[in-house]
Amino acid sequence: MGIVELRKVVKRFGQTEVVRAIDLVVEKGEFLTFLGPSGCGKTTTLRMIGGFELPSSGEVWLNGREVSALPPYKRDVNTVFQSYALFPHMSVRQNVAYGLEQKKLPKAEIARKVAEALVMVRMDAFADRKPREMSGGQQQRVAVARAIVNGPSVLLLDEPLGALDLKLRKEMQFELKQLQRKLGMTFIYVTHDQEEALTMSDRIAVMNGGRIEQIDVPTEIYNRPRTRFVADFVGETNLLAGAVERTGGEHVLALGEARVPIAPAQPLEAGSSAWLSVRPETVALREERGGVGDVALEGTVEETVFVGNHRKTIVRLPGGARIVATEPPSARGALEPGKRVYVGWSSESAVVLEA
Known part of the structure; x- marks a missing residue:
């Protein structure tokens, strides 16, 4: 007690x-x-x-x-x-x-x-x-x-x-x-x-x-x-909704046309809905496909915002979902709206949440 x-x-x-x-x-x-x-x-x-x-x-x-x-x-x-x-x-x-x-x-x-x-x-x-x-x-x-x-x-x-x-x-x-x-x-x-x-x-x-x-x-x-x-509620995150697919023992989340590898804490049924939570500071942002982690999604820069100790870049994916990535202001020059970029992350940094 x-x-x-x-x-x-x-x-x-x-x-x-x-x-x-x-x-x-x-x-x-x-x-x-x-x-x-x-x-x-x-x-x-x-x-x-x-x-x-x-x-x-x-x-x-x-x-x-x-x-x-x-x-x-x-x-x-x-x-x-x-x-x-x-x-x-x-x-x-x-x-x-x-x-x-x-x-x-x-x-x-x-x-x-x-x-x-x-x-x-x-x-x-x-x-x-x-x-x-x-x-x-x-x-x-x-x-x-x-x-x-x-x-x-x-x-x-x-x-x-x-x-x-x-x-x-x-x-x-x-x-x-x-x-x-x-x-x-x-x-x-x-x-x-x-x-x-x-x-x-x-x-x-x-x-x-x-x-x-x-x-x-x-x-x-x-x-x-x-x-x-x-x-x-706790901090800022990217929440992506998708459908679970299974290939052998591996889980994949279908986000529109993209297929994202996931590592859920418990096995999920194929066809079930799930959410993927990815913190903005774990999202890699590149102008080329390489070096963004286990996941590489192509999108278009929608907006870049300077927030003092970091720069926030909002990327729209082809299916309409938005991804927010944060970087130190010194990481690069601000990316112009409309520019094609790649966002990604490691599987370990993403959390799978049942819908």
Whole structure:
């Protein structure tokens, strides 16, 4: 049993089932992220762990004890919200000390714990400031300090970086991960930002329609998605639909007139439909047929886009499908629209997904 366990947890609002029979075990000291689009059930699942929502059925366990019906203040968890939720009339020190004061701890112990928490989030120099005198990133650090100062078993973070600008979000991602490692505390995080999830997490639970479609380490989620939704949602990918053909023990995917060798994880029936997921960075782009890998498809450049650290080239195949290839900007000059080119990839870099 992990530090958090969900057993067949369901949540309904009226007749709408927003979380559907989720089973999940979160290990002690793990950084787990719920990732998915708006409305997929990730925040509702987090709120059921925190006690802000009660499950319609199923069980929530924390530290080996069922807490399904307990209110938040009786669970050994704290939550960091996107809105910070700091008391505007209190100083930073007072905000962080508030929870400890409610527990009636000795003043000297409160002062020590508050000072330690502020040092951890690098806000000790701002202890006497009010929230209005700080930036969004500084306020978020204070919110984290207030949450960790009580030493909860689990810290829940509900899109805490959503209100920050891109540069500050990236900085805070690394800070939160370093803090989690230093504390050894279990973090359960909610986001719709794929890069954020890949950067910070030990494991990612990708949610869709109230269910967990895949839960795994970030490299497996990205490189070996198990469903079309996961492949399409996490990062950018080329999704090609085709029909399976078999010659002896080998599988081939028919993409219009082209025949592409594939290596499915499980044998597929001839004539069945399948999708091929190929990440743009694994697609080779050449003006000649040679050197593009196991697959070589001829197409026409539709558009070339400069994206800073890479150049994106969109190639249209004869059947109408598009392939996106990314390359370093220094790889070549931009290819003009209308130019005939070849795209390809190695069989190992492509993932076969059943339709």
